[in-house]
Amino acid sequence: MKQYLQGKTVCITGASDGIGAACAREFAAHGARLLLCSRTLGNVQRLADELTSQYGISTHAFALDVRQRQQVSDALEKLPPQWRAIDILINNAGLALGLEAFQEGDLDDWDQMIDTNVKGLLYVTRKIVPGMIERGSGHIINIGSLAGRYAYPGAAVYCATKAAVRTLTDGLRMDLVDTPLRVTDLQPGMTETNFSKVRFHGDEERAGQVYRDIDPLQASDVAETALFIATRPPHVQIQEVLITCTSQAASLVVHRPGRSG
Template sequence: MKTALITGATAGIGRAAAILLANNGYRLIITGRRNDRLEEVKSEIGASHEVHCLSFDIRSREEVEAAINGLPQQWQNIDVLVNNAGLAAGLNPIQEGAIDDWEQMLDTNVKGLLYITRIVANKMIEQGYGHIVNIGSIAGVQAYENGNVYCASKHAVHALSQGMRIDMLKHGIKVTEIRPGLAETEFSLVRFKGDADSAKKPYIGIVPLSGQDIAEAILFAITRPPHVNVNDLEITPTAQASSYYVFRK
């Protein structure tokens, strides 16, 4: 049975991916800052599935290293790493941006991804197999107004995914980047600091993606035959053509 480690598994895409992968025969290591939410996900998945919870802040290199290096022996071999933990904070022009928001996004979306990937990639190299899936964003290839630092962080994920694919090639380890467009999860609620009315506005007049839609794309990518790698996958709602063009009814 294969083992998948999913970061940011307490909500949205990560939660949906955890449930879907468990239902398709994967053992799970799920991570997040909120242990109570991890336990909720574990409970929802059910006792018939193997789930190991790791509560830590991915922005802290020390916490990441302690958590992953401290895994029990039976959880040391990781077949799939889903780098899902990420967020947007604020929606301001660059000259009005909050530095705390910038640091939160860069520490989570870029540095956190690097911290955990470095450890798990070495485990995969020792094993001789593995698959890394990075959840990027359409913002990783198309910047938009007031998205500046968030877009920069996801551009970094895009570049890192391409670099990882090259670096992991000789080790036989797959790397996939999945870039969602407008997906209705807790993403906007976090961006707008809990303002529910503002969080709903990006999705008015369209049917957005769900966490389940992206979870199904993750499952597709990691279940391809050994000789097939999905390098790059961009998914938007039917009503969205790019970061700039959305048709609202």
């Protein structure tokens, strides 16, 4: 794996924490050059500095709000020349907001989820893929979700955005079938990150209930899977991976052995 990734440039969106940061750590440990971005520069720059110090790899961090189409275009065009040839793109930036019934949903939450999870992924991918085609090499890994397969109450819009990611990933793969590029949808189930804290607008107590009495996935589990996907031989394309903890069979089909009744 390390030999395969040596000298490869991996771009990760939403890299400051959670699955994005875990992917950065996993790929850094295997020799990749890391191009890391998130909405605010501070945390992602600290992560980049840490990984450079720990692994001796090259890193470049920059602020990017994937929802802003012009900002995406400008930021990627203004990258230093040595960072413009991206080998692997991990579209990780995304979020869920709220858990209200559809008829009670917050329109601002809906806009933010659609703009980040769908439109942001499109803006970044559209800007990077042509260069991959020109160089005859590249891999796009979209971080989807179990929610893209199984909708659940109170999350219709979030689930719809992740279903869109799955469909867009399939369509992109078809459009690139005559190129050496590979396209993957990596779909985690319940993963213990700040995901639920963000969903519940900072309510840590409510967020903690999501993972109570189970052993959920950790961000590192998803990152290790992303690494495996990215390091297959060039003739091998893993189209999609659905990964859950052992206690989860579908979005709301979860066994909590610590609870009675």
